[in-house]
Amino acid sequence: MRRRHWANLACVSALALSLTSAVASAEGQAIDPTLGIPLPEQPALLLHADEQPQAAQAPVSTEVAPAEPAPQTDTANAPAAEPGMVTGAVTPSARPEGSLATPELPTASVAAQDQPVTLDIPEVELPPADPALAAPQAAPMLRKAEPAIAPPELPKVVVDLPAGSEYAADIAARAADALALPRLAERERAEILAAYEANGNRPLWIEGRGWSAAGLRLTERLGRAGEDGLRPTDYPLPAFEASDKGSLAEADVRLSALAVLYARDARGARVDPRRLSKLLTPTLSLPSATEVLSELAGAADAGAVLAAYNPPHEGYRRLKAKLAELREHLDDTPLVRIPAGPALKLGMRDDRVPLVRARLGLGPSEEPVFDRSTATALAAFQKQAGLPATGVLGAQTLAALGTPATARGEQDIVAQMERWRWLPFDLGADHIMVNVPEFRVRVVRQGQVVHETRAIVGKPETATPIFSHRMDHVIVNPSWYVPPSILRKEFIPGLAADPDYAAKRGYVVTRTKGGGISVRQPPGERNALGWIKFMFPNDHAVYLHDTPNRRLFAQERRAFSHGCVRVDNPFQLADQVLGPEWTHERLKRLIGSGERRINLPQPLAIHLVYNTHVVGADGSLTTFEDLYGFHRMVRQALEQRG
Numbered sequence: 184m185r186r187r188h189w190a191n192l193a194c195v196s197a198l199a200l201s202l203t204s205a206v207a208s209a210e211g212q213a214i215d216p217t218l219g220i221p222l223p224e225q226p227a228l229l230l231h232a233d234e235q236p237q238a239a240q241a242p243v244s245t246e247v248a249p250a251e252p253a254p255q256t257d258t259a260n261a262p263a264a265e266p267g268m269v270t271g272a273v274t275p276s277a278r279p280e281g282s283l284a285t286p287e288l289p290t291a292s293v294a295a296q297d298q299p300v301t302l303d304i305p306e307v308e309l310p311p312a313d314p315a316l317a318a319p320q321a322a323p324m325l326r327k328a329e330p331a332i333a334p335p336e337l338p339k340v341v342v343d344l345p346a347g348s349e350y351a352a353d354i355a356a357r358a359a360d361a362l363a364l365p366r367l368a369e370r371e372r373a374e375i376l377a378a379y380e381a382n383g384n385r386p387l388w389i390e391g392r393g394w395s396a397a398g399l400r401l402t403e404r405l406g407r408a409g410e411d412g413l414r415p416t417d418y419p420l421p422a423f424e425a426s427d428k429g430s431l432a433e434a435d436v437r438l439s440a441l442a443v444l445y446a447r448d449a450r451g452a453r454v455d456p457r458r459l460s461k462l463l464t465p466t467l468s469l470p471s472a473t474e475v476l477s478e479l480a481g482a483a484d485a486g487a488v489l490a491a492y493n494p495p496h497e498g499y500r501r502l503k504a505k506l507a508e509l510r511e512h513l514d515d516t517p518l519v520r521i522p523a524g525p526a527l528k529l530g531m532r533d534d535r536v537p538l539v540r541a542r543l544g545l546g547p548s549e550e551p552v553f554d555r556s557t558a559t560a561l562a563a564f565q566k567q568a569g570l571p572a573t574g575v576l577g578a579q580t581l582a583a584l585g586t587p588a589t590a591r592g593e594q595d596i597v598a599q600m601e602r603w604r605w606l607p608f609d610l611g612a613d614h615i616m617v618n619v620p621e622f623r624v625r626v627v628r629q630g631q632v633v634h635e636t637r638a639i640v641g642k643p644e645t646a647t648p649i650f651s652h653r654m655d656h657v658i659v660n661p662s663w664y665v666p667p668s669i670l671r672k673e674f675i676p677g678l679a680a681d682p683d684y685a686a687k688r689g690y691v692v693t694r695t696k697g698g699g700i701s702v703r704q705p706p707g708e709r710n711a712l713g714w715i716k717f718m719f720p721n722d723h724a725v726y727l728h729d730t731p732n733r734r735l736f737a738q739e740r741r742a743f744s745h746g747c748v749r750v751d752n753p754f755q756l757a758d759q760v761l762g763p764e765w766t767h768e769r770l771k772r773l774i775g776s777g778e779r780r781i782n783l784p785q786p787l788a789i790h791l792v793y794n795t796h797v798v799g800a801d802g803s804l805t806t807f808e809d810l811y812g813f814h815r816m817v818r819q820a821l822e823q824r825g
Contacts, residue, residue: 347385353432354384361436366417366444374472375439386435387480392425398435400486401442401479408445411493412506412597413453414824418445442479442489443472449492451604453824459816462648464722465605496610497630499603501798506596508802509589521584527553527576539576542584567806568595570815579815595806598818599796607651611788615654615760617727617748618794619647620807622741624727624750626759634759639730639741639749646811647725647746649793653786654719654727657757659770659779660706661716665690666724669745674702706778714774715753717760719789727789729753742810748791760787 358379362372379387388398405418418441423434447469456463470492482488493499519542527533536551543560558574566572568583568591583591610616616625619640626634641647645668665674677684678692678700685692685702689709693701704710713729723746730749735741750756754767761770762784773779795814797805809815 347389348383350386350389350428350432350435351384353429354379354386354436357429357433358436361421361433362440364440364444367440371440371443371447371472375436375443375476378439378473378476379436382480386432387476388438389431389435392431397479397482397485398438400484401438401489404486404489405441405445410507411449411490411503412600413445413448417448439476442485443475445489446470446475446492449494449604450608451601454601454817454820456605456649456817459820460811460813462646462723462811463605463813464648464650466607466651467605468608494600494603494606495608496603496606498794498797499600501800501802502596502600502603502796505798505802505804506593506600509592509596512589519584521581523578523581526578529553529555529558529574539584566808570809572808594818594822595796595814598814598821599794601817601821602793602814605649606790606792607788610790613785614788614790617789617791618797618807619649619748619791620793620795620810621797624748624756626756634756636756637736637741637751639735639743640810641744641746642742643811645745647744647748647791648723649791649813650721650723651788651790652719652721654717654760654783654789655786656718656780656782657761658716658718659773659781660714660775660777661710661712661728662706662778663704663711665702665704666745670700670702706775713749713753715757715770717750717753717756727753727756740808 358376362375379385388395388401390396390398394402402420405420406415408415408418420441421434421437423430425431450469451465451467452469456465456467475492478488479485519538521535521538521542524533524535527535527539531553532551533553534551536553536557537547539553539561540546540548540557543557543564545556545560548554548557553576561576561580562572562574564584565574565580568580570579570583586594610627612630613628614626616627617623617638618625622638622640624636624638625632674685674690681687689704689707691703691705693703695701706714708714709731711730713731716726716728718726725747727748727750733751735743735749736751754770757765757770758767760783761781764784765781793811793813795807795809797807799805
């Protein structure tokens with residue numbers, strides 16, 4: 184019963200909805216089919232009477248862009264237009280706002296017209312269009328947009344390559360060949376290569392097709408190397424083809440290598456003094472290749488900078504001037520060839536004696552006897568030649584006699600100039616200079632000699648070493664510790680023969696931890712060091728000191744010590760090095776009161792030198808005996824290098 188009731192209600196509801204829809208349709212109002220309620224009334228579309236509808240529906244377009252033609256339709260098969268519907272193109276009109284209906288023409292007559300219908304749609308004010316986006320009427324598509332403002336003109340890109348870059352590849356390829364110099368060490372070669380690599384392998388001395396201004400100054404200095412006692416043939420200038428970049432690149436690197444060699448030779452690299460003698464121990468200041476090239480490359484005058492590597496000392500400059508003077512005068516001494524033979528001594532007869540006398544400028548003699556006049560003249564020659572003035576004709580003297588005087592003089596000057604290269608570049612404004620062959624000590628203040636005294640130096644068998652150091656203290660009432668060489672040669676044999684050998688002479692013997700002995704001489708008037716010694720600790724264990732045996736200072740040839748330098752008037756020297764605080768009188772009051780150390784106000788540079796050839800301020804040349812043969816060693820070493 185209940186199911187039939189719900190079915191009847193559903194049928195009644197459906198019928199009611201159908202009737203409502205039908206009534207709404209009859210009244211012309213749209214009804215929502217779902218909800219069954221009338222939809223809002225749409226505004227009527229009214230057409231002007233002066234526009235005729237088209238027979239077929241066409242797409243509506245505006246004047247914003249040209250309307251494409253309407254597609255052709257089949258009017259026979261097209262459905263008939265409903266009453267009241269108007270079709271056609273819609274175009275804007277200039278008609279004033281108002282009713283869209285035209286009272287003279289009813290809707291039916293308008294629909295019957297064949298003319299297009301125009302809707303009265305007001306113009307819409309749009310913002311002005313970008314002219315760049317506007318397309319011409321005939322173009323179916325918009326043109327490509329162009330910027331309204333032209334872009335700024337870009338500057339031209341100019342790439343400047345560093346000067347000399349065109350040689351980089353050739354320098355890298357040929358540098359090894361350019362550095363193949365016998366005396367150029369591997370370290371210097373590596374530093375030169377590194378310098379070029381840091382410079383982008385660009386040339387340092389080549390410009391265009393030849394030497395630059397700096398390169399010309401360098402070549403000029405190398406060509407004048409003989410002025411400083413160097414040998415120009417050690418620095419052969421490279422040849423090159425101006426049209427060959429490879430040849431130019433190799434010449435540039437070779438010139439750098441030669442400049443490095445010159446700078447190092449000027450500082451003393453030609454001869455290693457330590458190979459000549461263990462007593463020649465100067466501290467050479469040899470520049471590196473990096474230092475040389477850095478200074479030369481940035482110099483306004485590279486030639487002057489290269490020349491400045493030679494010693495700046497006044498003694499060296501005087502020797503240089505003397506060398507130039509010797510070369511200006513030809514040797515007019517007649518050369519006589521003296522045959523080799525046994526050594527000639529005073530009183531010997533030999534057929535070579537007339538030749539020796541002729542070589543020495545002596546007149547002929549009645550007998551071929553090596554008399555006193557011949558020995559005296561030969562001794563003078565030996566002294567001038569830097570040889571021991573023995574008056575005996577030996578092999579060395581014979582060789583010297585066979586060398587022209589000018590050539591021999593040049594060799595001596597050059598050898599002495601070489602020893603000046605062993606000294607520090609800066610001697611110190613205040614310093615002490617001990618010239619061993621001259622037996623002289625000088626104190627220099629601000630370039631001026633303020634004190635000078637005689638000295639006693641080592642015997643040839645216990646030679647005084649040659650080196651530079653700094654004096655830093657003085658000891659008054661010193662004890663003397665016997666050095667190992669004297670202990671080994673004198674005391675140990677003496678103690679072996681007599682256990683009281685040391686005590687009888689005032690020495691104290693002490694046993695050391697290693698089982699050896701130490702022999703000390705206490706302070707006193709008999710002390711070998713005297714009352715004062717001047718200390719500059721060094722590997723040779725030598726120093727300046729006083730001596731109780733002052734009578735030896737009266738001797739002309741004062742080579743008596745075991746290596747130390749004994750000074751005359753030591754307390755006057757102390758006045759110079761200790762300053763005004765320690766006067767001569769104050770120091771003497773300390774004598775006999777026990778050992779006392781006094782530090783110098785400032786350490787003072789001290790140079791023990793071996794100057795056998797000295798040129799004075801007036802240009803005169805003075806020669807001193809070659810006590811230990813060091814001068815001869817240097818001269819021979821330079822000759823052998825040649």
